[in-house]
Amino acid sequence: SQTIHQWPATLVQPVGSPLSLECTVEGTSNPNLYWYRQAAGRGLQLLFYSVGIGQISSEVPQNLSASRPQDRQFILSSKKLLLSDSGFYLCAWSVIRTRHTGTYEQYFGPGTRLTVT
Amino acid sequence: DAKTTQPNSMESNEEEPVHLPCNHSTISGTDYIHWYRQLPSQGPEYVIHGLTSNVNNRMASLAIAEDRKSSTLILHRATLRDAAVYYCILSGGANNLFFGTGTRLTVIP
Numbered sequence: 152s153q154t155i156h157q158w159p160a161t162l163v164q165p166v167g168s169p170l171s172l173e174c175t176v177e178g179t180s181n182p183n184l185y186w187y188r189q190a191a192g193r194g195l196q197l198l199f200y201s202v203g204i205g206q207i208s209s210e211v212p213q214n215l216s217a218s219r220p221q222d223r224q225f226i227l228s229s230k231k232l233l234l235s236d237s238g239f240y241l242c243a244w245s246v247i248r249t250r251h252t253g254t255y256e257q258y259f260g261p262g263t264r265l266t267v268t
Numbered sequence: 269d270a271k272t273t274q275p276n277s278m279e280s281n282e283e284e285p286v287h288l289p290c291n292h293s294t295i296s297g298t299d300y301i302h303w304y305r306q307l308p309s310q311g312p313e314y315v316i317h318g319l320t321s322n323v324n325n326r327m328a329s330l331a332i333a334e335d336r337k338s339s340t341l342i343l344h345r346a347t348l349r350d351a352a353v354y355y356c357i358l359s360g361g362a363n364n365l366f367f368g369t370g371t372r373l374t375v376i377p
Binding site: 187194195196197241243255256257259260261264 | 302304309310311312313314317355359365366367368369370
């Protein structure tokens, strides 16, 4: 069966510090990978998605970046955190969408709650 | 991505059916209708999806209007564990989903 891991579960970082959040998926190959952020009391905002190693699409301009060094590893980074970066960060995966698949489900990890102080 | 409109909140008594509405008047012919839910402090989980016909699974039923401009997620017997934010989402040609603010369902014991 497939599982998705995120760490750390919680993180408190000062403004201006770097960030690295990691997400790994087990039990599947060549998945689509996604990073979302949820601010307090808000909906989910898609930040990045990746359809393969080294392929990253950014949905929202910001001081965050993403990388996919391996097939089932997705990393979210920042060189200097802002207060507005606080939120609940969620990683998700789905099967690659093909013409014949029609649609797909996304499976979410447990999330990382980031507080920037 | 085509947008959806959902009520901000709804309440239901435990053990009673719940009908969660969603309007998507700008849906295109290739958009699937997805429902996810998010329990407190957790990531969203998939509930159900459909294209044109009504769908049933172990979690819920999805009723889709004939013109596809609206749909309803039906929980047949609400339990306290069903208290969550429910998201109605359309997926078209892109490899991503747009989550709005959803409907916060409160289940009253």
